[in-house]
Amino acid sequence: MKKISILLIEDNEDIRESTAEILELADYEVLTADNGKTGVELAQQHLPDLILCDIMMPELDGYGVLFMLNKNPETSAVPFIFLTAKAERPDMRKGMEMGADDYLTKPFDDVELMNAIESRLKKKEKQQAFYSKALENLSNLVNHSNGLAELKKLIAERKIRQVKKKQVIYYNGDAVSGIYLVLSGKIKTFVISEDGRELLTAIYCADEYFGIHALLLNSTNYETAEALEDSTLCLLPKNLAEELLNKYPDVGRQFIKILSNNLREKEEQLLQLAYHSVRKRMAEVLLRLSAKNLSSAINLKASREDLAAMAGMASETVSRTLSDFKDEGLIDKKGSQIMILNLNKLQNMKN
Numbered sequence: 605m606k607k608i609s610i611l612l613i614e615d616n617e618d619i620r621e622s623t624a625e626i627l628e629l630a631d632y633e634v635l636t637a638d639n640g641k642t643g644v645e646l647a648q649q650h651l652p653d654l655i656l657c658d659i660m661m662p663e664l665d666g667y668g669v670l671f672m673l674n675k676n677p678e679t680s681a682v683p684f685i686f687l688t689a690k691a692e693r694p695d696m697r698k699g700m701e702m703g704a705d706d707y708l709t710k711p712f713d714d715v716e717l718m719n720a721i722e723s724r725l726k727k728k729e730k731q732q733a734f735y736s737k738a739l740e741n742l743s744n745l746v747n748h749s750n751g752l753a754e755l756k757k758l759i760a761e762r763k764i765r766q767v768k769k770k771q772v773i774y775y776n777g778d779a780v781s782g783i784y785l786v787l788s789g790k791i792k793t794f795v796i797s798e799d800g801r802e803l804l805t806a807i808y809c810a811d812e813y814f815g816i817h818a819l820l821l822n823s824t825n826y827e828t829a830e831a832l833e834d835s836t837l838c839l840l841p842k843n844l845a846e847e848l849l850n851k852y853p854d855v856g857r858q859f860i861k862i863l864s865n866n867l868r869e870k871e872e873q874l875l876q877l878a879y880h881s882v883r884k885r886m887a888e889v890l891l892r893l894s895a896k897n898l899s900s901a902i903n904l905k906a907s908r909e910d911l912a913a914m915a916g917m918a919s920e921t922v923s924r925t926l927s928d929f930k931d932e933g934l935i936d937k938k939g940s941q942i943m944i945l946n947l948n949k950l951q952n953m954k955n
Contacts, residue, residue, distance in 0.1 A: 607631060607632060607633040608632050608633065608653045608654070608725065609632070609633040609634075609635065609650065609652040609653050609654075610627055610632045610633070610634055610635070610652055610653065610654050610655070610656060610721070611635045611636075611637070611643065611646055611647055611650070611652040611654070611655045611656070612624055612627070612634060612635065612636045612637070612656045613636075613637045613639075613640060613642075613643030613655065613656065613657040613658060613661070613666075613669060614636070614637075614638070614656070614657075614658045614661075614687060615638050615639055615658060615660075615661040615662060616658070617638070619658075619687075619710065620636055620638065623656070623717065624636050626714050626717060626718075627717075627721075630718060632721075635650055635652060639661050639662050639663035639664065640657075640661045640662075640663050640664025640665055640666065640668055640669040641663040641664045642663070643655075643657065643664075643669055644664065644669055644672045644673065647673055647679050647682065648673075648676060648678070648679055651678060651679065651682070652682060653682070653683075653725065653728075654682065654683045654684075654685070654721060654724060654725060655673070655682055655683070655684045655685065656685050656687055656708075656721075657669050657670070657684065657685070657686055657687060658686075658687045658688075659686055659687070659688050659689075660689070666686055666687075670684060670704060683705045683706075683724040683725065683727075683728055684704050684705050685704070685705060685706045685707060685708060685720055685721070685724060686704050686706070686707035686708070687707070687708050687710055687712075688707050688708070688709055688710065689709070689710050705724050705727075706720055706723070706724055708720055727766075764787065764836055764837070764838055765836070765837045765838070765839060766834070766835075766836055767789075767831045767834070767835050767836075767837060768831060768834055769831055769832065769833050769834050770830060770831060771830065771831045772828060772829070772830050773791065773829040773830065773831070773837070774815075774825050774828065774829050775825070775828050776795060776796070776825060776826060776827055776828045777824050777825065778824060778825045779824055779825075780815065780818045780819050780823070780824065780825060780842055781815075781839060781841065781842060782815065782819065782839050782840050782841040782842040782844070782845050783813055783814075783815050783816055783819055783839070783840045783845045783859075784813065784814050784815045784829075784837050784838070784839055784840075785811075785812075785813055785837065785838045785839075785840070786808050786809060786810055786811065786812050786813075786814070786835060786836075786837060787810060787811075787835075787836040787837060787838055788810050788835060788836040789809075789810070789831060789832070789833050789834055789835025789836060790807055790808065790809050790831070790832040790833050790835060791807070791808045791814060791829055791830070791831055791832065791835060791837070792804055792806070792807050792808075792829070792830055792831075792832050792910065793805045793806045793807075793808070793814060793827045793828065793829045793830075794827060794828055794830070794913055795826070795827050795828070796828075801913075802909065802913040803913055803916065804910060804913035804914040805827055806866065806869070807832065807893070807914070813859070813862060814829060815829070816859055816862060816863055816866075817863065817866075819842060819845060819846070820849075820859075820863070832910065869892075880955055881955050882915075882917055882921055882925055883925060883928070883953060884953045884954070884955050885915045885916065885917065886911075886915050886917075886922065886925045886926070886929070887929075887934075887950045887951075887953040888915075889911060889914050889915045890935070890942065890944060890950060891947075891950055891951060892914075894944055894947075908922045908923055911926075926942070929950075932949075933945055933946060934946045934949055934950055935950075
């Protein structure tokens, strides 16, 4: 049975040798590099199962290593753990946003090291189930066998990204990274008005794509995307997505269909904001969220502010309207969970 291989990139000789010894005693195959440039070369040559990398190094620092590895589809999916001194810890957000999976603060003991490695390797195994689900849903996008095969290959090479609740995926004005597929959880997109109010433009659930509009328009992102709850995403990078869309018309047509449905939903939302009463707008929001959950139970865990942004009303008005709906027996509300009790009355709510 082939040993699990770990690449250790660390310029401090004592730390490099002691850490490598620990890993070898744990029956891992260990590759070592004393600078970032050599580390990148070894990663591309051997494709290790996991990479441990220091931040401050000669030749190429840890951020540069991660950037270079993310550019290569074969190395971008390898779990990556930063080794950082305490003084560098505030900078770790940068590394995590770049795609690092975890970090260890030096000095660390044997148990911390083993726990971090085993945790990342187990998560990598679990990701295979996400890949299978993603590929199953992607198969609905194309009928052309070559296009489907290429799409599967591209997705299988990508690293799955875990995002925490309230974590921003991209901001309004950011350059487009590519097209995102939601594997689990919920993502909201929104814009901020001139007076500082938030208008929620969409909510994306499992098996739905977002970021298509800006990519096809070849513009910067015109809205902000944020996780409504802990979520799992897969990113198809811009260059690969554009190549796929140009090469396989069937894929392009399906993404145009997705855009058309999104546009229709936004037009309906604008009409509701312009002409519907507060009660009817709140009813429409609940129905729209219920449809996304494919059941009468809305496990949205959204704040009043999120619902207010979606309905185009003040958060106090949301609370008052939901209380009225509850008193009328239309819904039941416990914490952040809303249960629809009378779907028919919500659907036929008078304006």
